[in-house]
Amino acid sequence: MIKVSNLSFSYKKGGAPVLAGINLEFDQRSTAIIGQNGAGKTTFVKLLKGLLKPDNGDILIHNVNVKMKTTAAEMAGTIGLVFQNPNDQIFKRTVLEEVMFGPLNINMGKIIAERQAIQALKMVELDDKLEMNPHDLSLSEKKLLCIASVVAMDTDIIILDEPTIAQDIHGKEKIREIIQALKDKHKLVMTIIHDMDFVAENFERTIVFNEGKVLLDGDTRYVFSQKDILREAKVEAPGITQLAEKLGFKQTILTVEEFIQMK
Amino acid sequence: MNKIIVQGLKYKYPLSDMLALDDISFQVNEGEFIGIIGKNSSGKSTLCQALVGLVPHFYKGAYGGKVLVAGLEVKNHSLADISLKVGMVFQNPFTQVTGSKMTVYEEIAFGLENIGVPRKEMIDRIDDVLTLLKIEHVKDHNPFDLSGGQMQRMAIASIIAMKPDILVLDEPTSQLDPAGSEEVFNAIQSLSKQGITVILAEHKMEKVAQYCDRVLLLNDGRVVDVATPEIIFSRDDLETYGVLAPVYTRVCRALGVKKDGSDCYPVTLEAAERVLRKGVPLV
Incomplete structure (x- = not known):
């Protein structure tokens, strides 16, 4: 779905590169x-x-070069990004308007946009707050609202930047269900995340970035078995993986259930 | 000595029908490190705000009971007075930033300027916290150009610089990577060891288990229990309060392995490793 070749980027012209020589392909694996x-x-x-x-390199999404598009707006129907900080994303006066904004913007009709919005808000259990001002929601609710806003756009690719921040177990469970529902619709779900337990339980593929380069890429189980490389990237395996490893388990364990079965 | 005394605290936000805090009572000794846990909307952030006086002075609403912090009764003292004793790091660092300062350095100076710290001391304190939180390299950046993690470090630094007796932190490491969270928890622990009283609302149970002396479990604005991490996380009914014990506790519970000579399950990686090595034969 996405092909990235030789991608480099720096924020200041001639400044230190934030990304250098990135080559990656993405299929439908979460x-x-x-x-x-x-x-x-x-x-x-x-x-x-x-x-x-990009300063250098190419990004092809569905075989279209992102560089050739003059504005991000042209990509908006294909790729959705949920920002890390909900306050960067929210700007409408009611919850419903907020979630309808994206669908309307990519030329969905009003009736369909509203249906999409309400459906997405049901998934995050905010459908009883349609008329509320988004800024009166709690941080965890704002995060869920932002996820709903992007889900409602029905893009093929959905990227979640730190979705589990401020969520309790119930909130995480809702996010887990949303990711599963998107996977079932054959969408590419990507996330940037520091919550390794959540990665182990929900994502098929894991890519480790370090100092602007891809240090490791593969099935999540394989990635969390590479202790030394993880240490180099200053990333920790999930707690349960570490416990199993300390106890001398041969296989890489990703969940409590797997651990108990092995015992 | 009790640094914090909360007695029968009840609080209702304006325009709300429900009590956000309902008959809360607990006491905290000087230098203790207390974790506040509970599901979303259980009252964690509201309780933090009640300790610094934003509840009720800023949010208004209906208020009953008593909160004493470092000898000051919150209801009868201004936010300015309380801020000399208690500092709070907000849940979302983006909302804590003043927006009136152009650099990280000046942003950290803001609180110090407000309480009239002499220039020389201000400079020393700012340099110290920049080093402690490892953000010297961004000291001349605009606060809004920082990454989420850097902004969170700055938010913590600006409060620590004010040297409060009591430090209240609402999910202070949500934007940080695992190594960064560990660093920040270590920094907070060292402050606690120097005698600063720490109150921390947190969802990362592994961290609560590892660092906190006692844990306060909230549910629907009420205190369910205040006890050591081991006692709290060994409760059978924990999940009914929307809290998941650390993964180490869950696995030991599933295998029925308790800590030697106690009725509790291990709560940290090290403790779990110790009991599991002895317990079931390894594969």
Whole structure:
């Protein structure tokens, strides 16, 4: 769905590169991008979405070169990005208007946009707050609202930047269900995330970014088995994986259930 | 000595029908590190705000009971007075930034200027916290150009610089990577060891288990329990309060392995490893 070749980017002309020589292909496997703060994860997804322009290299989405598009608006129907900070995303006066904004903007009819919006708001359990001002929601609700706003646009690619921040177990469960529902519709779900337990339980593929480069890429289980490389990227395997490893388990364990079966 | 005394605290936001805090009572000793846990909307952030006086002075609403912080009764003292004793790091660092300062350095100076710290000392304190939170390299950046993680470090730095007796933190590491969270927790722990009282609302249970002396479990604005992490996370009814115990506790519970000579399950990686090594034969 996405092909990235030899991608480089720096924020200042001639400045230190934030990303250098990135080559990646994305299929429909749900994918987590992990790595330290400052590794270039958010910059990378902004480039995918066309919010930033690469210094070098190409990004092809559905065989269309993102560079050839003059504005991010032209990509908006294909790729949706949920921002890390909901306050950067929210600007309408009611919850319903907020979620309808994206669909209307990509030329969905009003009736369909409203139906899409309400359906997405049901998924995040905010459909009883349609007339509320989004700024009166709690941080965890705002995060869910932003996810709904992008889900309602029904794009083929959905990127979630730190979706689990401020969520309790119920909130995480809702996000888990949304990701599953999107996977069932054959969409590419990508996330930038520091919550490794959530990665282990929900994402098929994991890519480790370090200092603007891809350090490791593969099935999540394989990635979390590479202790030394993870250490180099200053990333930790999930707690349960670490416990199993300390106890001398041969296989890489990703969930509590797997651990108990092995015992 | 009790640094914080909360007695029968009840609070209702304006325009709300429900009590956000309902008959909360607990006490905290000087230098203790307390974790506040509970599902979303259980009252964690509201309780934090009640300790710094934003509840009720800023939010207004109906208020009953008593909150004493460092000897000041919150209801009868201004936010300015309370701010000399208690500092709070907001849940969302983006909302804590003043918006009136052009650099990280000046942003951290803001609180110090407000309480009239002499220039020389201000400079020393700012340099110290820039080093402690590892953000020296961005000191001349505009606060709004920072990444989420850097902004969160700055938000913590600006409060620590004010040297409060009591430090209240609402999910202070949500934007940080695992290594960064560990660093920040270590920094907070070292402040706690220097005698600063720390109150921390948090969803990362592994961190609560590892660092907190005691844990306060909230549900629907009420205190369910205040006890050591081991006692709290070994409760059978934890999930009914929307809280998942650390993964180490869950796995030991599933295998029925308790800590030696206690009725509790292990709550940290090290403790779980210890009991599991002895317990079931390894594959």
